[in-house]
Amino acid sequence: MNIILLEPQELGKPLARRDARTIHLLKTLHKKTGDTFEAGVLGGALGTGRIEGIKLDGSLSISLDLRQDPPPRTAIRMAVGFSRPIQLRRILRDLAVLGLEAVDLVGTDLGEKSYQDTKLLTNGGGRAAMIEGAVQARDTLLPVLSAYPSLDLYLRERPWDRESGPASGRGWGKRPLLIAADTARVEGTFTRLGTRARAMVIAVGSERGWTDRERDLLSAAGFIRLSMGKRAMRTETAALAAAILGMEKIGELG
Secondary structure, eight states: OOSEEEOGGGTTSOBOTTOHHHHIIIIISOOOTTOEEEEEETTSOEEEEEEEEEOTTSOEEEEEEEEEOOOOOEEEEEEEEOOOHHHHHHHHHHHHHTTEEEEEEEOOTTSOGGGGGOGGGTSSHHHHHHHHHHHHHTOOOOOEEEEESOHHHHHHHOGGGSOOGGGTTSSTTSOOEEEEEESSSOOOBSTTOOOOOSOEEEEEOOTTOOOHHHHHHHHHTTOEEEEOOSSOOOHHHHHHHHHHHHHHHTTTTO
16 A cells, blocks of 8 residues: 555544554554554545554554645546456556546447446445555545446537546646547557647447447547557556556646
């Protein structure tokens, strides 16, 4: 853990003995009473925590001094075709590491329909994966997570036309550049994209890619189809690669 994150409702309460954060502080970092550590509150500020004492039941009494704002959001909204739950968890974790504004899970023509029944969206597993990413990145904000049963519905609703999450006003006041990662019927490549956009919406298909029907839908909605090379990638690889290429184009890596 690069930071100890607490839920707002945990403020003022001790960390239980078997809590992963307690174990990390005492067993991994070998912290003792009086020692400090990096801390933050989900959805709130960053700063330092201090171990005030170890109770008889093994729980930790801590105090917090949180005065720093979280890192600014990356002005990228990503639509990703539903994947296997184990892949989906990694996708959510890694996109949270990058600080993306929002992640939209989308049903696609060639995607396995049963993947849309994943319990990650109902049992807290998806949020837990994004918290893991935030901990890695020393962040307190999570991407806004949404799900759409089909690309058709996603393109009709156009969620990017609404203010988008914590970064509203940071690039989203102007029309974002719409990009679909593809391997066929492409109109260019990420690396040769000359436009320096302030914000992007990037769509990545499921494991088998887009159908021609979906390509036509994307084009009609204003998406340009860009190649990331000739190799077929796993959805999790394509999503991460597209996000990083997009970050370079909006100046996040400079």
